[in-house]
Amino acid sequence: MVHGKSAHDGETTLALKLRVWRQSRGVPGHFEEHALAAVPTSASFLEMMDMLNEQLIRAGQDTFAFDHDCREGICGMCSMTINGMPHGPLPGVTTCQLHMRNFRDGETITVEPWRARAFPVIKDLAVNRSAFDKVIQAGGFITARVGSAPEANNTLIGKVVADEAMDAAECIGCGACVASCKNGSAMLFVGAKINHLNILPQGQPERDRRTLAMVKTMDEAGFGNCTNYGECQAHCPKSITLDVIAKLNRDYLRARVKEFFSSTGKPSKGGD
């Protein structure tokens, strides 16, 4: 990528006004306004942010911190709220896969971090998403013997189940669901993770324990509750659907009922 001028001859470039969030840990933040010229329409949003940072470095100013890693839409690191929309105006893509051709010349673009109590700002646009890691640690795994790889055809999985699990497993854990939710709820993320494991044969032994533990950890992390706005589904870069939340609710109800009526292994003291 050539910065400052277009990589291709005659390519359209944009002059932008950027309102970018500036914040240090533990201090209230504010918006900073910057003008950025000659942004090629083929640049990704992150490349545009790189251009802005290079411009700031040349001017001897502090750059904006933002999370990014693979830049091909699968790692879940990018986390920018662009004009109020997590991952920007294009549905079904991450910020790194959003290109500047989706913006107009002269447009003012507001760039903010994920906004949620459970995701405190580390610096500028980078937020701490370790609340998600805690939810995964609580039950987002299966217990399996490690060592030599098992025979692949030992446990057969039907196509329907495999497809459904794969749909849920598409979740990259970016947190756009929390950022887009007007309640700061993580139900889409937790629903995706629970569904991914709960419907596969390998996930069965820990199914109820997993569901209860992950929901409990989610609540403790300070996420909000689901009130069925559907914003998460509309902003998810992997287009995970609300189905995973309905199934999370179903599995949670089932696990709670089973827990309530679980056997103590001893006769009751009442003795009838």
Next chain:
Amino acid sequence: MALSGLILAGFVLGHMSGNLLMFQGEGAINAYAQWLHEHAGLLWFSRSILIISVLAHIWTGILLSLENRAARAGGPATEATRQATIGSRTMPYSGMVILAFIVFHLLHFTFRAVALNGVDYGDNVYAMVVAGFSSKAVALFYMISLLLLCLHLSHGVSSVFQTLGLRNERWRGRLDVVALVYGWVIALGFISIPLAVLTGCLK
């Protein structure tokens, strides 16, 4: 929230159906009121379930709103909405107006303490209702509150299924339609009475 809401949504259908007896004439509605009061056990059993549901609905609603507001931490400076319906976004507000309406409605027709000019209608429910809605302001407040109930139900009835895990993307659209139709049926059923009094169809 969902279970108490389900009970309350069921109640309004029963209440609305009973009210439509107004159109069967003075005898029908008064006999229905008489019948309810003769079965005091049944009446108080239903009332106790209702009171518990209302309190549970309010309590969980307040808790939900406070927790969610705290979790959001202010939200982004530029808020964008892609999918959330007006009904879903106004649930606490429509709920609060409906609560105020319920309080007024109980004072009006159950305790008969307000807006009846101190007239004692005794067992003549029909006359009381006609007199109660002869005030334009009162009738208008009823109708506006019931339209907000329609808005509240249009989101709530569909959400019940999601909370109980009985919904998917195929059924979400259908259940949203069911909820909207249910809301309109309830609202228009109730509204028909003050409207009929105002237009002079019931007197």
